[in-house]
Amino acid sequence: MKICSFGSLNIDYIYSVEHFVHAGETIPTLDRSNVCGGKGLNQSIAMAKAGASVYHAGNVGAVDGQLLLTTLQANGVNVSLVSRQNTASGHAIIQVDAKGENSILLFGGTNKMVTEEQIVHVLSHFEAGDVLVLQNEINMLPQIIRQGHEKGMKIVLNPSPIAGIVETVPLELVDLLFVNEEEACLIGGGATAQESAGRLRERYPQMTVICTLGKKGAIVYGEEEAFFPSYNVKAVDTTGAGDTFLGFYVGSMVKNMGVDECLKCATAAAALSIQKKGASTSIPTLTEVEQFIADMTTKE
Ligand code: RIB
Numbered sequence: 685m686k687i688c689s690f691g692s693l694n695i696d697y698i699y700s701v702e703h704f705v706h707a708g709e710t711i712p713t714l715d716r717s718n719v720c721g722g723k724g725l726n727q728s729i730a731m732a733k734a735g736a737s738v739y740h741a742g743n744v745g746a747v748d749g750q751l752l753l754t755t756l757q758a759n760g761v762n763v764s765l766v767s768r769q770n771t772a773s774g775h776a777i778i779q780v781d782a783k784g785e786n787s788i789l790l791f792g793g794t795n796k797m798v799t800e801e802q803i804v805h806v807l808s809h810f811e812a813g814d815v816l817v818l819q820n821e822i823n824m825l826p827q828i829i830r831q832g833h834e835k836g837m838k839i840v841l842n843p844s845p846i847a848g849i850v851e852t853v854p855l856e857l858v859d860l861l862f863v864n865e866e867e868a869c870l871i872g873g874g875a876t877a878q879e880s881a882g883r884l885r886e887r888y889p890q891m892t893v894i895c896t897l898g899k900k901g902a903i904v905y906g907e908e909e910a911f912f913p914s915y916n917v918k919a920v921d922t923t924g925a926g927d928t929f930l931g932f933y934v935g936s937m938v939k940n941m942g943v944d945e946c947l948k949c950a951t952a953a954a955a956l957s958i959q960k961k962g963a964s965t966s967i968p969t970l971t972e973v974e975q976f977i978a979d980m981t982t983k984e
Pocket residue numbers: 692694695696720721722723726775776788821923924925926927963964
């Protein structure tokens with residue numbers, strides 16, 4: 685079973701700050717780093733590190749995109765379906781505050797250049813039963829979902845960033861929806877993540893909803909229901925934690941692990957990622973995740 689991760693690739697400009705800059709304010713930064721990111725790239729790397737066969741599809745800039753491709757390849761992701769365009773790659777300007785929380789400004793760049801022909805070409809490399817992983821940082825999402833579904837691919841959607849998604853995306857074709865609490869409530873319309881996930885299941889019976897609850901843990905609402913509490917660790921930088929969670933969940937799922945095991949593995953990977961700076965740079969290896977779970981189990 686192959687995974688097609690059709691998604692964004694960004695250069696992340698990360699600034700450590702005392703607090704997020706307010707309107708009209710100018711503040712000094714404490715530290716700066718440039719790393720590869722983008723929800724698509726982060727999720728591709730996390731799925732590959734979890735042991736899955738991952739093909740990334742998308743667009744990078746001809747001039748500034750090489751580092752994005754090299755980084756994916758160095759982490760075991762196939763980049764033969766990434767196209768080069770004669771304009772700038774996507775980028776993100778990220779502030780990380782003293783609590784490890786982030787605030788992100790996105791520039792779409794080549795991520796917004798997906799074409800109808802490209803979708804047909806990319807999906808021609810996959811077949812029924814393969815998995816299509818998507819986020820909301822590229823254009824043409826509804827078309828990609830429809831064509832992937834027509835081929836019989838399993839559709840995995842992380843609707844981040846959430847703006848505009850509910851109105852445009854055919855949620856009735858989505859098999860797995862990865863959301864945080866806020867996204868669950870916005871899409872599902874309930875007062876809590878649990879209530880919203882329940883409503884989504886009623887509206888879209890084919891869908892399994894996987895919802896991260898921050899420090900409280902994560903839940904799965906599908907044919908099976910599951911909960912796993914968060915590990916108690918100190919956050920240095922939460923950027924990319926959701927991507928790491930999704931990557932290890934899906935990477936475990938394609939290895940036929942059960943829902944409880946997928947949830948445990950994803951929660952452990954996210955706990956490790958928030959203890960390091962950066963997005964793609966903070967994704968742990970499978971060995972690190974397994975060791976962490978073993979250590980935590982011994983402590984219980
Ligand atoms: O989820 C984290 C990612 O969001 C960052 O890598 C940044 O590029 C934005 O896409």
